[in-house]
Amino acid sequence: MHKDVQEILFTEEQLKARVAQLAEQINRDYEGKELMLISVLRGSFIFMADLVRQITVPCKVDFMAVSSYGKGTVSSGQVQITKDLSEDITGQHLLVVEDILDSGNTLSYLLEILWARRPASIRLCTLLDKPERRVKPVKLDYAGFSIPDAFVVGYGLDYDEHYRNLPYIGVLRPSVYGGEE
Ligand code: PRP
Numbered sequence: 503m504h505k506d507v508q509e510i511l512f513t514e515e516q517l518k519a520r521v522a523q524l525a526e527q528i529n530r531d532y533e534g535k536e537l538m539l540i541s542v543l544r545g546s547f548i549f550m551a552d553l554v555r556q557i558t559v560p561c562k563v564d565f566m567a568v569s570s571y572g573k574g575t576v577s578s579g580q581v582q583i584t585k586d587l588s589e590d591i592t593g594q595h596l597l598v599v600e601d602i603l604d605s606g607n608t609l610s611y612l613l614e615i616l617w618a619r620r621p622a623s624i625r626l627c628t629l630l631d632k633p634e635r636r637v638k639p640v641k642l643d644y645a646g647f648s649i650p651d652a653f654v655v656g657y658g659l660d661y662d663e664h665y666r667n668l669p670y671i672g673v674l675r676p677s678v679y680g681g682e683e
Contacts, residue, residue, distance in 0.1 A: 630648075
């Protein structure tokens with residue numbers, strides 16, 4: 503285990519099993535339709551890569567990057583698009599893929615932008631959900647795991663751009679970001 507990680511929340515095996523279950527549900531729900539998966543960078547890149555390989559309905563992928571946290575550990579509420587989609591999403595069935603849903607600021611802002619482009623439908627999929635931190639209500643269609651309010655890293659999730667490469671999801675030692683152990 504990495505020295506900055508206090509505890510492993512989900513191992514590689516647990517993540518793999520849950521991603522497969524989510525994909526199964528998505529494949530069932532989108533039977534007969536074509537899907538456009540939208541990965542919200544950067545945190546979701548690993549989840550998206552694993553999820554899309556389990557999708558069996560016809561699908562396209564596109565990426566969007568937003569920034570809200572900066573170097574802090576708490577969402578600022580300010581969301582900026584740093585990379586827009588490459589595809590026209592009009593009339594498409596969108597599945598927005600996130601690594602974590604926290605305050606809900608990012609997704610509620612993204613939803614407004616995406617609906618304005620007239621897709622046929624939008625559903626939301628997040629690997630992790632921190633329900634106790636919600637400020638803006640967001641209706642999730644697919645959620646991997648509900649987690650407590652701890653700072654988590656790994657499997658795409660960062661602190662100050664580090665730890666995204668860890669193959670598991672772990673709780674970061676508070677001393678790393680100046681908190682108490
Ligand atoms: C994380 C995560 C979501 C957002 C969720 O992104 O990927 O996009 O925060 O938080 P919210 O519900 O409070 O808005 P982050 O800004 O850390 O960027 P990253 O994906 O590049 O790591």
